[in-house]
Amino acid sequence: MTRHKLESLAARVLKGDVRAAARLITLIEDGSPEALAEMDVLYKHTGRAHIVGTTGAPGVGKSTLTDALIGRFRRRNITLGIIAIDPTSALTGGALLGDRIRMQRHSADPGVFIRSLATRGWTGGLARASVGTIHVMDALGKDIIMVETVGSGQAEMDVIKAADTTVMVLAPGAGDEIQAMKAGILEAADILVVNKADTEGADNLKNYLEAMLGLAERSPQTWTPPVILTDALHDRGIEKLAETLQEHRGYLLSSGEIFRHRRERARLELLTAVADSMKNMVEQIDKNDYLNKLLDDFLSGRTGFRGAYLKIIERLANRFDENRTGGKDGI
Amino acid sequence: MTRHKLESLAARVLKGDVRAAARLITLIEDGSPEALAEMDVLYKHTGRAHIVGTTGAPGVGKSTLTDALIGRFRRRNITLGIIAIDPTSALTGGALLGDRIRMQRHSADPGVFIRSLATRGWTGGLARASVGTIHVMDALGKDIIMVETVGSGQAEMDVIKAADTTVMVLAPGAGDEIQAMKAGILEAADILVVNKADTEGADNLKNYLEAMLGLAERSPQTWTPPVILTDALHDRGIEKLAETLQEHRGYLLSSGEIFRHRRERARLELLTAVADSMKNMVEQIDKNDYLNKLLDDFLSGRTGFRGAYLKIIERLANRFDENRTGGKDGI
Numbered sequence: 252m253t254r255h256k257l258e259s260l261a262a263r264v265l266k267g268d269v270r271a272a273a274r275l276i277t278l279i280e281d282g283s284p285e286a287l288a289e290m291d292v293l294y295k296h297t298g299r300a301h302i303v304g305t306t307g308a309p310g311v312g313k314s315t316l317t318d319a320l321i322g323r324f325r326r327r328n329i330t331l332g333i334i335a336i337d338p339t340s341a342l343t344g345g346a347l348l349g350d351r352i353r354m355q356r357h358s359a360d361p362g363v364f365i366r367s368l369a370t371r372g373w374t375g376g377l378a379r380a381s382v383g384t385i386h387v388m389d390a391l392g393k394d395i396i397m398v399e400t401v402g403s404g405q406a407e408m409d410v411i412k413a414a415d416t417t418v419m420v421l422a423p424g425a426g427d428e429i430q431a432m433k434a435g436i437l438e439a440a441d442i443l444v445v446n447k448a449d450t451e452g453a454d455n456l457k458n459y460l461e462a463m464l465g466l467a468e469r470s471p472q473t474w475t476p477p478v479i480l481t482d483a484l485h486d487r488g489i490e491k492l493a494e495t496l497q498e499h500r501g502y503l504l505s506s507g508e509i510f511r512h513r514r515e516r517a518r519l520e521l522l523t524a525v526a527d528s529m530k531n532m533v534e535q536i537d538k539n540d541y542l543n544k545l546l547d548d549f550l551s552g553r554t555g556f557r558g559a560y561l562k563i564i565e566r567l568a569n570r571f572d573e574n575r576t577g578g579k580d581g582i
Numbered sequence: 583m584t585r586h587k588l589e590s591l592a593a594r595v596l597k598g599d600v601r602a603a604a605r606l607i608t609l610i611e612d613g614s615p616e617a618l619a620e621m622d623v624l625y626k627h628t629g630r631a632h633i634v635g636t637t638g639a640p641g642v643g644k645s646t647l648t649d650a651l652i653g654r655f656r657r658r659n660i661t662l663g664i665i666a667i668d669p670t671s672a673l674t675g676g677a678l679l680g681d682r683i684r685m686q687r688h689s690a691d692p693g694v695f696i697r698s699l700a701t702r703g704w705t706g707g708l709a710r711a712s713v714g715t716i717h718v719m720d721a722l723g724k725d726i727i728m729v730e731t732v733g734s735g736q737a738e739m740d741v742i743k744a745a746d747t748t749v750m751v752l753a754p755g756a757g758d759e760i761q762a763m764k765a766g767i768l769e770a771a772d773i774l775v776v777n778k779a780d781t782e783g784a785d786n787l788k789n790y791l792e793a794m795l796g797l798a799e800r801s802p803q804t805w806t807p808p809v810i811l812t813d814a815l816h817d818r819g820i821e822k823l824a825e826t827l828q829e830h831r832g833y834l835l836s837s838g839e840i841f842r843h844r845r846e847r848a849r850l851e852l853l854t855a856v857a858d859s860m861k862n863m864v865e866q867i868d869k870n871d872y873l874n875k876l877l878d879d880f881l882s883g884r885t886g887f888r889g890a891y892l893k894i895i896e897r898l899a900n901r902f903d904e905n906r907t908g909g910k911d912g913i
Contacts, residue, residue: 291886510881517877521887522864525894529860533853546848550841555622556852563856564902571899 261292264390269364272391276366279383282376282527290383293390298513300332300389301500304414305399306407311422312446313399315483320397321357322486323493329395330362332388334381336369336400336407364388376530379523381410382516395496412439413516415509416499418492420444421460423452437463440476441499448480448488474502532570536563592623595721600695603722607697610714613707613858621714624721629844631663631720632831635745636730637738642753643777644730646814651728652688653817654824660726661693663719665712667700667731667738695719707861710854712741713847726827740854743770744847746840747830749823751775752791754783768794771807772830779811779819805833863901867894 260278263271278286307313314335321331357363366388368380381398388396398414400407411417419440437443443464445457460478477495481488503509536542545562548554554562591609594602609617638644645666652662688694697719699711712729719727729745731738742748750771768774774795776788791809808826812819834840867873876893879885885893 287888287891291888294887295883514877514881517880518868518873521873521876521880521890521894522868524887524891525867525898526861526864528895529864529898530857533857533860536856537849537853542849542852545852546845549625549848549852550845552626556625556855557618557622559852560618560855563852564859567856567860568899568902571895571902 259289259292261289261390264293264387265296267392269361269391272364272387273366275387276380276384279387280368280376280380282379282531286383287524290386293386297386297389300385300393301395301496302385302389302413302415302512302516303395303397303418303496304411304416305397305418305420306401306411307420307422307444307446309401311420312483313401313420316420316444316446316481316489316492317397317399318357319481319483319486319489320493320496321363323489324395325357325360325362328362330393331364332385332391332393332396333363333365334384334388334396334398335365335367336377336381336398336410364391364393376523376527377407378409378519379527382413382520382523385516386520408439409519413512413519415503415512416441416496418442418444418496420446421456422447423450423456441474442492442495443476443478444481444492445478446481446483448482449485453480474499474506532567535570536566541566590620590623592620592721595624595718596627598723600692600722603695603718604697606718607711607715610718611699611707611711613710613862617714618855621717624717628717628720631716631724632726632827633716633720633744633746633843633847634726634728634749634827635742635747636728636749636751637732637742638751638753638775638777640732642751643814644732644751647751647775647777647812647820647823648728648730649688650812650814650817650820651824651827652694654820655726656688656691656693659693661724662695663716663722663724663727664694664696665715665719665727665729666696666698667708667712667729667741695722695724707854707858708738709740709850710858713744713851713854716847717851739770740850744843744850746834746843747772747827749773749775749827751777752787753778754781754787772805773823773826774807774809775812775819775823776809777812777814779813780816784811805830805837863898866901867897872897 260271260275264275275286275289278289305313305317317333321333324331358365366384368377368384385396385398398410400411417440419437419442421443422445437460443460445453445460447453457478457480464476464478479488479492479495481492483489503512542563545554545559549556549559591602591606595606606617606620609620636644636648648664652664655662689696697715699708699715716727716729729741731742748771750768750773752774753776768791774791776784776791778784788809788811795807795809810819810823810826812823814820834843873894876885876890880887880890
């Protein structure tokens with residue numbers, strides 16, 4: 252116990268300490284300045300894991316699919332990190348919870364690390380926390396890290412696009428075709444999964460997606476996204492999906508595409524860290540009496556909108572100066 | 583035509599010019615600096631309209647309800663502005679489009695101004711554009727402005743909470759009870775609507791909601807949210823809802839609560855305008871070669887994460903200084 256206190260969280264994560272990893276992820280979620288220093292150490296030990304992003308509308312069976320994949324990979328002794336992103340305020344996300352309870356059967360397995368991340372009012376923070384969590388799990392030594400989201404927000408889309416392999420899950424019915432097109436996810440997907448293959452319309456949906464993909468122009472060297480039929484609930488098609496994930500990983504390595512994804516994740520993490528700091532500064536202004544006074548002036552007509560806006564910008568500029576010249580927390 | 587060119591958009595909006603209003607809303611959506619100056623003029627002429635926020639999961643019939651309310655209010659010669667917020671990337675929002683086509687039957691009526699706003703990758707921008715659009719419609723002279731959203735994002739929630747009256751729409755089935763609780767919208771709702779009252783389970787849902795609301799502690803002076811049964815498709819319960827909206831407006835005026843909402847909107851608009859400017863600055867950094875070089879340094883290990891982060895902050899501080907001392911656009 253004493254030894255642990257002297258060691259940094261990062262050092263403990265690198266030794267495979269799950270509790271240290273969980274603690275560090277919480278610090279990242281909270282936007283703690285402490286996390287920045289720990290991550291500095293961890294980064295040098297990342298880049299080994301295969302990052303798989305899974306997206307799809309609520310009810311298509313993403314969690315059941317993830318659960319089935321975990322079972323499959325664990326039999327081959329492949330370790331996994333699972334990041335489940337809960338959509339903000341989740342008017343549409345209630346149904347996910349039930350499925351995730353199922354996934355918890357793996358939580359006793361030390362080869363599986365499951366973590367849910369919820370948006371706490373600031374979507375940029377979610378993107379930052381997600382990529383940070385990916386890196387912690389990577390440093391912890393997990394072979395495959397799966398990020399699961401309903402993809403109904405920009406931050407979630409950013410995370411999915413920053414994955415090495417993007418899996419789009421659909422199911423027959425519910426106008427998924429239109430949804431996929433509208434979301435522009437079809438273009439970002441490396442693998443398409445038609446789940447609930449036992450349901451009527453599954454073959455039609457597969458044919459439709461293949462026709463859609465055929466219309467897209469592609470250079471001959473690039474990866475052509477396959478459409479895979481699965482029935483996750485009955486563990487059908489999962490082996491094929493697991494193989495295709497490995498194939499795509501091979502393609503990324505041989506083509507050098509993997510470096511582009513790694514760069515994209517670094518870019519996302521840096522920019523969201525910066526955006527997060529800015530957001531914190533705005534919130535600081537929101538918390539103090541300064542804004543109240545400014546609102547009094549604005550609502551009574553003493554200050555115009557542009558005038559009030561410029562006063563806040565002026566104040567933020569001063570705060571930036573403090574940070575630059577070594578302010579108390581650097582954030 | 584020539585006269586129009588000489589007049590500001592704001593002046594034209596104040597004369598009731600719908601095309602000028604549409605143009606100004608587009609400028610606001612685009613985050614144009616020009617919009618700030620126009621809004622400065624408009625603000626003095628806002629605060630008259632009743633702002634109603636409507637939220638609920640996809641499929642509960644929000645648009646049908648809005649459509650029915652428009653019909654009801656128009657018969658009393660009350661004018662309306664309708665703002666339909668499309669969720670980002672909309673994996674779950676496809677179904678809304680069909681309903682909104684129905685609403686378009688009112689578009690030939692000069693007493694109804696309908697505008698859809700989509701998130702363009704930045705949720706803060708959506709909140710800013712929504713509140714800005716509310717103010718344009720208010721200045722245009724609309725009596726009631728309805729903002730409709732599926733409420734599945736923080737920005738949308740911010741907008742709904744900044745309305746004078748918040749209407750939460752539910753429908754039997756689909757686990758709405760859990761969704762409402764999880765989203766914390768129940769606490770924010772001033773009126774609860776159980777739509778599809780002809781469907782099995784409607785009465786149960788109403789009883790359930792009333793029991794839930796009964797559990798919440800309230801001071802005796804405050805408004806108790808009523809639960810109203812409607813069947814929007816067959817125009818049932820709409821008169822009751824229209825009356826309750828007016829009643830709530832009366833409560834807001836007599837209690838002085840209306841000023842709190844107006845202040846909340848001003849606060850939201852100011853802070854999102856500032857956050858938007860910051861986001862623009864971060865995007866500028868993302869666009870130029872500076873970030874690429876920084877990523878090279880980071881990925882090769884020459885710079886740590888914290889080091890790269892601080893370099894961006896330093897650069898932003900310089901950019902703030904330029905804005906403060908009269909940079910080219912002030913944004």
